[in-house]
Amino acid sequence: xxxxxxxxxxxxxxxxxxxxxxxxxxxxxxxxxxxxxxxxxxxxxxxxxxxxxxxxxxxxxxxxxxxxxxxxxxxxxxxxxxxxxxxxxxxxxxxxxxxxxxxxxxxxxxxxxxxxxxxxxxxxxxxxxxxxxxxxxxxxxxxxxxxxxxxxxxxxxxxxxxxxxxxxxxxxxxxxxxxxxxxxxxxxxxxxxxxxxxxxxxxxxxxxxxxxxxxxxxxxxxxxxxxxxxxxxxxxxxxxxxxxxxxxxxxxxxxxxxxxxxxxxxxxxxxxxxxxxxxxxxxxxxxxxxxxxxxxxxxxxxxxxxxxxxxxxxxxxxxxxxxxxxxxxxxxxxxxxxxxxxxxxxxxxxxxxxxxxxxxxxxxxxxxxxxxxxxxxxxxxxxxxxxxx
Amino acid sequence: xxxxxxxxxxxxxxxxxxxxxxxxxxxxxxxxxxxxxxxxxxxxxxxxxxxxxxxxxxxxxxxxxxxxxxxxxxxxxxxxxxxxxxxxxxxxxxxxxxxxxxxxxxxxxxxxxxxxxxxxxxxxxxxxxxxxxxxxxxxxxxxxxxxxxxxxxxxxxxxxxxxxxxxxxxxxxxxxxxxxxxxxxxxxxxxxxxxxxxxxxxxxxxxxxxxxxxxxxxxxxxxxxxxxxxxxxxxxxxxxxxxxxxxxxxxxxxxxxxxxxxxx
Numbered sequence: 001x002x003x004x005x006x007x008x009x010x011x012x013x014x015x016x017x018x019x020x021x022x023x024x025x026x027x028x029x030x031x032x033x034x035x036x037x038x039x040x041x042x043x044x045x046x047x048x049x050x051x052x053x054x055x056x057x058x059x060x061x062x063x064x065x066x067x068x069x070x071x072x073x074x075x076x077x078x079x080x081x082x083x084x085x086x087x088x089x090x091x092x093x094x095x096x097x098x099x100x101x102x103x104x105x106x107x108x109x110x111x112x113x114x115x116x117x118x119x120x121x122x123x124x125x126x127x128x129x130x131x132x133x134x135x136x137x138x139x140x141x142x143x144x145x146x147x148x149x150x151x152x153x154x155x156x157x158x159x160x161x162x163x164x165x166x167x168x169x170x171x172x173x174x175x176x177x178x179x180x181x182x183x184x185x186x187x188x189x190x191x192x193x194x195x196x197x198x199x200x201x202x203x204x205x206x207x208x209x210x211x212x213x214x215x216x217x218x219x220x221x222x223x224x225x226x227x228x229x230x231x232x233x234x235x236x237x238x239x240x241x242x243x244x245x246x247x248x249x250x251x252x253x254x255x256x257x258x259x260x261x262x263x264x265x266x267x268x269x270x271x272x273x274x275x276x277x278x279x280x281x282x283x284x285x286x287x288x289x290x291x292x293x294x295x296x297x298x299x300x301x302x303x304x305x306x307x308x309x310x311x312x313x314x315x316x317x318x319x320x321x322x323x324x325x326x327x328x329x330x331x332x333x334x335x336x337x338x339x340x341x342x343x344x345x346x347x348x349x350x351x352x353x354x355x356x357x358x359x360x361x362x363x364x365x366x367x368x369x370x371x372x373x374x375x376x377x378x379x380x381x382x383x384x385x386x387x388x389x
Numbered sequence: 390x391x392x393x394x395x396x397x398x399x400x401x402x403x404x405x406x407x408x409x410x411x412x413x414x415x416x417x418x419x420x421x422x423x424x425x426x427x428x429x430x431x432x433x434x435x436x437x438x439x440x441x442x443x444x445x446x447x448x449x450x451x452x453x454x455x456x457x458x459x460x461x462x463x464x465x466x467x468x469x470x471x472x473x474x475x476x477x478x479x480x481x482x483x484x485x486x487x488x489x490x491x492x493x494x495x496x497x498x499x500x501x502x503x504x505x506x507x508x509x510x511x512x513x514x515x516x517x518x519x520x521x522x523x524x525x526x527x528x529x530x531x532x533x534x535x536x537x538x539x540x541x542x543x544x545x546x547x548x549x550x551x552x553x554x555x556x557x558x559x560x561x562x563x564x565x566x567x568x569x570x571x572x573x574x575x576x577x578x579x580x581x582x583x584x585x586x587x588x589x590x591x592x593x594x595x596x597x598x599x600x601x602x603x604x605x606x607x608x609x610x611x612x613x614x615x616x617x618x619x620x621x622x623x624x625x626x627x628x629x630x631x632x633x634x635x636x637x638x639x640x641x642x643x644x645x646x647x648x649x650x651x652x653x
Contacts, residue, residue, distance in 0.1 A: 087639040
């Protein structure tokens with residue numbers, strides 16, 4: 001900045017008086033630039049400080065207009081904004097200008113100006129005070145740049161958010177339509193198979209029919225899981241409709257019966273010991289229980305029974321489903337309840353990998369959780385939830 | 390027609406008379422630009438002051454960057470106001486860029502204005518082959534960049550807080566709100582619409598009686614530019630004011646009033 005140049009004594013009177021403030025020296029060497037404009041707007045008087053900062057001599061400045069010292073862009077802005085403002089209110093403060101120095105460099109300054117008028121209102125002259133403002137201007141520009149960058153980021157994020165929301169809506173619609181379209185033919189197949197079984201077919205046909213029935217049951221479960229996931233209900237937690245007035249046992253038995261109808265050869269050991277009412281969402285608990293049961297059937301050793309234990313003890317409902325067979329590897333344990341987790345079994349046995357995820361979401365929605373213990377002896381999934389009495 | 394432009398353009402009507410005289414401000418400030426001129430016409434005319442959308446007390450929510458990307462959007466607003474208020478053979482007084490806005494509006498709605506007063510007009514600010522506009526395109530780019538750079542507009546919006554001036558009691562309280570304050574983004578777009586405009590081809594189409602008021606030493610619209618306008622609007626008159634600078638309506642209102650009076 002040019003403000004740090006050596007002080008040049010200008011007064012013809014010589015060195016400034018050290019003991020008393022010399023008004024002329026105060027004007028000439030004040031720590032700010034001064035100049036005065038005639039009523040026609042021409043510079044008539046200018047101090048040494050301003051000359052020093054701009055590199056012009058007094059002779060070069062006197063007779064010029066303030067706007068002549070500005071960049072062309074600055075001139076237009078001055079003429080359209082600041083000159084009218086000065087006219088209108090008689091002064092302006094803190095106006096940012098770029099003064100062109102003799103060396104052709106821009107000197108960012110702040111200017112104050114005030115008009116001096118005669119008692120009859122005629123303009124006598126206008127006084128202008130100039131302060132260098134390079135640092136401040138840089139800071140203002142950085143602020144403005146930062147704000148522009150933040151605005152741009154915001155716009156970008158908003159656009160992305162809108163695009164994602166639209167995509168999400170499209171996905172949901174797609175899944176909902178797909179679910180509907182898949183369920184209807186599945187219901188028709190299921191009804192057809194029931195009809196066939198009611199007709200007392202031979203053992204061969206009955207076996208095939210039960211296989212078909214099992215497939216439709218499993219597929220219907222997959223569709224439900226898929227729909228739950230797609231509806232995005234799970235993101236913010238699953239909503240449940242708790243009902244203590246309905247007994248829990250028939251809900252569980254129906255789920256067991258559905259499985260049993262499909263795999264009559266599999267052994268199911270059941271201990272149901274429910275002696276207090278429990279407030280649950282019956283459809284959800286049935287869905288969770290079917291998911292656990294289905295996993296046990298698929299992954300368990302087919303010659304060993306699947307063990308089901310249900311108790312209401314110590315203020316807790318406990319539903320556990322256990323099977324024999326190879327244990328779940330420690331690595332898989334960590335991601336078991338993540339969506340799209342797929343087990344290590346045969347591909348043909350695998351679903352979408354949503355069953356356990358949804359089961360655990362249902363457990364959470366009931367204020368409970370699902371634990372798993374797996375070793376060479378057995379793999380046991382246990383759902384525990386508090387019973388509010 | 391909904392009564393929207395009155396609020397949208399902050400229209401202020403005064404005076405008595407059958408003929409309307411419409412004062413239109415230029416780039417930079419608002420209708421207060423005319424406060425020393427318009428009252429002189431209230432005895433004989435209905436005076437109309439307004440703010441272009443984006444300026445002064447206009448409805449900023451009506452600002453539409455596509456519409457106001459060129460002067461046509463502003464001219465459409467003038468026509469809308471004229472239709473709403475039933476101007477017939479009115480007088481349009483346009484300062485600076487508003488001079489061309491008036492030229493456009495008068496062509497759009499014949500019969501709306503029978504007289505145009507163009508104060509410091511310029512049909513094109515940038516020099517062209519065989520045409521002197523006063524600025525190179527590089528200089529105008531510099532202005533626009535300076536505005537985009539934001540500090541000028543930013544400072545204009547933030548710094549000159551207009552306070553009551555005890556020495557000038559005639560300045561009412563409403564002025565303390567916003568005379569030259571503009572949203573920097575709007576100022577930048579208005580500057581672009583103004584300084585990139587080229588309305589030379591519209592001048593010969595003007596049929597209204599036209600008076601050009603040319604200031605001395607106006608860096609924005611120089612004498613050569615004023616004379617170009619005069620030559621290309623047939624039957625127009627040009628009056629050279631003693632007032633210097635770009636805003637004679639503020640710096641020499643009496644001279645401006647006399648010149649307009651002798652024309653209308």
